[in-house]
Amino acid sequence: MKTTEGLEAILADPAGAVIGCDFDGTLAPIVPDPEAARIHPDGPKALARLGELVGSLVVITGRPAATAVEYGSLAEVPGLVVLGHYGLERWEAGELSTPPPHPGLVTVRAELPTLVAGIAGVRIEDKGRAVAVHTRQAASPQAALNELAGLIAELAAETGLAVEPGKLVLELRPPGTDKGVALKDFLTERAARSVLFAGDDLGDIAAFEAVRTCGLPGVTVFSGSAELSVEADIVVDGPAGVVELLGSIGDAIASR
Template sequence: MDRSSLLEPFHTHAADALVAFDFDGTLAPIVEDPDAASPMAGAVSALERLAARVGEVAVVSGRPLDFLERWFPEPSAVTLVGLYGLESRRQGDRADHPSAGVWREVVSDLAERARRHGPDGMDVEPKGLSITLHYRRRPDVEPSVRDWAERAAGATGLSVRSAKMSVELHPPIDEDKGTVLHRLAGFHTGPVLFAGDDVGDVPAFDALGGLAAAGRPVLAIVVDGPEVPSTLRRRADLLVDGPAEVADIVLSLAG
């Protein structure tokens, strides 16, 4: 099916639709310095316009909520979900996941240890309730970063997740982009769209599969790139070239 036919349900059933996007690699091009990532020009205002048209627009990311709010400061109609569901802002209400708060101190201690004693070439990004260990700058240190993360997880009770050119340590809470998407979908009755580009998005694509099996119209958009795993590409109803094409889709949905 072509792009406009795939997007059609989001025009005809706009008021009941949920439209959700990953941030990095989907709305924002991947850049060397994670702090410098920024959405494609025009994407933020188009998402705000789209939020006025559809049931809900959400950005669901592994980034902390604070980071996402740089682009969507209040007042904003866009739902923000940070740290894979550990933090969110919906209809102006900010909330932590109820079991997450106790892990802030564990995570901050570990960030300090990672900076002092982690492998050379590993970049440490503390995110409040979770921590990301990057090897993007030095892909050769991936094995030692993974090994360090596994040992840290064993010592702290945090759990390890793979992400793009990085490893993340999270509180052991059963929350990911899939549970987030399921919950948000429950607030609406119409079609559900999710766009993402990396392994952290797999649970969201699984959730779309579950919704589709239950008879819900869904659209899985995979943003292609050199680092996109083939397992993810196979999930795509629509494979797009990069964040520029995602922005173009947002613009066309926003009308």
């Protein structure tokens, strides 16, 4: 395990630590069909153990919070909070709190199918409070994404929504929050004294920046892939590497 000032702070004072993770690509492998995504098999056990050892455990995801709980088998993880839709939704202790949907989503649902109709393999994922367009199953995924980017940006401007880019995905979501805002607010709420956040995609860069600027000892963990290079304190090999790291942190805390 790589030693950093932030990691040492977590190990020395686990009760003051917030451990945060993205879901897709970080706890769960990326798959062609987003509805088929499931957490790494060792993930629930590693998280459950950490939930007993650290002050706070949070998953911050673009998915609906309840979906992440289901796909991650997270309902029994002690003390876990899941912030869905980039922090707009909150799941905690079996209770879900959620705002009303953005009114612009009505127009998006009506117009988006026509925009993508001419590109085979493009998939629309309706998340309830956001809508995502996936090109991973297109014949030329990056070319399809590039072709759609301008059209989706125009639709976002028309409806007052924001575009969140990711790995072969463009998501239309309500503006005003991101994973960085969600993480900073959570750190304040929990009076955190140290923080670790693990992520894998463009949407996680804001959370990495929050770790660096929050004034606490912190650690950023990149769940590496060939599709994106992100500066981070620790780089691991996908969800298996994230789960292994979380297990190592649990071992180190338990041994002190």
